[in-house]
Amino acid sequence: MKLQSQIPMHIPVLLEEVIHALEVRPGGSYIDCTVGGGGHAAAILERSSPGGQLLGIDIDPQAIAVARERLSPYGGAAILINDDFQNLEHICSNLGFYPIDGILFDLGVSSLQLADMRRGFSFQFDSPLDMRFNPSQELTAATILNNFSKDDLAAIIQRYGQEPKSRHIARSIVRSRPLSTTLQLAAVVERAVGTRRKIHPATRTFQALRIAVNQELERLEAALKQAISLLGSGGRLVVIAFHSLEDRLVKDCLRRESRDCLCPPQTPVCVCGHQATLKLIIKKALTPSPAEIEANPRSRSARMRVAERI
Numbered sequence: 001m002k003l004q005s006q007i008p009m010h011i012p013v014l015l016e017e018v019i020h021a022l023e024v025r026p027g028g029s030y031i032d033c034t035v036g037g038g039g040h041a042a043a044i045l046e047r048s049s050p051g052g053q054l055l056g057i058d059i060d061p062q063a064i065a066v067a068r069e070r071l072s073p074y075g076g077a078a079i080l081i082n083d084d085f086q087n088l089e090h091i092c093s094n095l096g097f098y099p100i101d102g103i104l105f106d107l108g109v110s111s112l113q114l115a116d117m118r119r120g121f122s123f124q125f126d127s128p129l130d131m132r133f134n135p136s137q138e139l140t141a142a143t144i145l146n147n148f149s150k151d152d153l154a155a156i157i158q159r160y161g162q163e164p165k166s167r168h169i170a171r172s173i174v175r176s177r178p179l180s181t182t183l184q185l186a187a188v189v190e191r192a193v194g195t196r197r198k199i200h201p202a203t204r205t206f207q208a209l210r211i212a213v214n215q216e217l218e219r220l221e222a223a224l225k226q227a228i229s230l231l232g233s234g235g236r237l238v239v240i241a242f243h244s245l246e247d248r249l250v251k252d253c254l255r256r257e258s259r260d261c262l263c264p265p266q267t268p269v270c271v272c273g274h275q276a277t278l279k280l281i282i283k284k285a286l287t288p289s290p291a292e293i294e295a296n297p298r299s300r301s302a303r304m305r306v307a308e309r310i
C-alpha cells in the first residue's frame with residue numbers, strides 16, 4: 001500500500017538541533033518515543049549508520065504504518081512498536097533494548113493527524129469529535145463534551161486550555177448538546193467568547209480537549225521518569241514541547257532531576273537524600289529560527305530542552 005503518496009508529509013521540527021543535541025554517532029542506540037511520520041527517526045538512522053539502531057514508538061497505528069514505509073530502507077536497524085510511551089520500560093525490557101544513547105520526545109499532534117478528516121484534531125474542516133491518538137481507546141472528545149458536568153468541562157478547558165472564558169464555553173456546550181462535529185463545537189465556542197482574538201477563538205478549547213482525551217500530561221510525566229532511568233551514562237534526553245503546560249512539566253522534571261537536594265531552601269542540612277541524575281545541557285529552551293518558522297509555521301511554538309544522564 002502506498003501510504004506516503006496519499007498523506008501530506010510531516011516536516012520534522014528543529015531537525016539539525018535534535019541530531020546535534022542527541023549527539024548521534026555511528027553504532028549508537030536511540031529511541032524515538034513519538035516516531036510519527038518518521039522524519040526525526042530517518043535522520044537519526046542516517047547519522048547512526050553503520051551499526052546504529054532506532055526503536056520508534058507511537059501510540060497511533062496509522063503513524064506506525066507511515067513510519068514503517070518511510071524507514072523501510074534501514075531494514076532491521078529500525079524497530080517499530082505501536083504502544084504508549086508510558087510503557088517505555090516494559091517495551092525496552094521485552095526487546096532487551098539497552099544500553100540507550102539518546103531518547104527523543106517530539107510531542108503533540110503530527111501534520112498527518114491534523115490533516116486526517118476522520119480524527120477530529122482540527123476545526124479547519126468538519127470531522128467527528130474524536131481526538132484520540134489511540135483509536136482503540138474508549139474516551140473520545142464527544143464523550144467528554146456530551147457527558148461531563150458543566151463544572152468538569154470548565155475545569156478541563158481552564159486547566160488544559162488556559163482559557164479565561166472557560167465557564168462561558170462550558171455553559172454553551174452544555175446548552176448545545178448533543179455535539180457531534182468539530183465545526184459545531186467551533187461555532188459554539190465562537191458564540192460564547194466572540195471573535196476578537198489573535199488566535200481562532202476555539203484554539204484553546206480544542207487543545208484542552210485533546211490533552212484531556214489523551215491524558216497527555218500524565219503520560220508524559222510517567223514516560224520522562226522511565227526515559228531518565230533507561231539512559232546510559234552520558235546518554236541524552238531531548239524533548240520538544242508545543243504548549244506551555246507541556247513545556248513547564250518538562251522544565252520542572254529536568255530541573256528537579258539535575259539537583260542533588262530537593263529540600264526547601266531554609267533546611268540547614270539535606271534530609272531528602274536526592275541525587276541528581278541529569279545535567280542540563282541548555283539552561284533555556286531552544287526555539288526554531290525565523291527561517292524555520294517561515295518554512296514551517298507549525299514549528300513556531302516548539303520549545304526544545306536537552307539534558308544528559310550523569
Ligand SMILES: C[S@@+](CC[C@H](N)C(=O)[O-])C[C@H]1O[C@@H](n2cnc3c(N)ncnc32)[C@H](O)[C@@H]1O
Nearest residue numbers: 012034036037038039040058059060084085106
Ligand atoms: C509531533 S508528532 C511526531 C513527529 C515525528 N517526530 C516526525 O518526525 O514525523 C507526535 C507523535 O506522538 C504520538 N504520541 C502522542 N502521545 C503518545 C504516547 N502517549 N505514546 C506514544 N506516542 C504518542 C502521536 O501519535 C504523534 O504521531
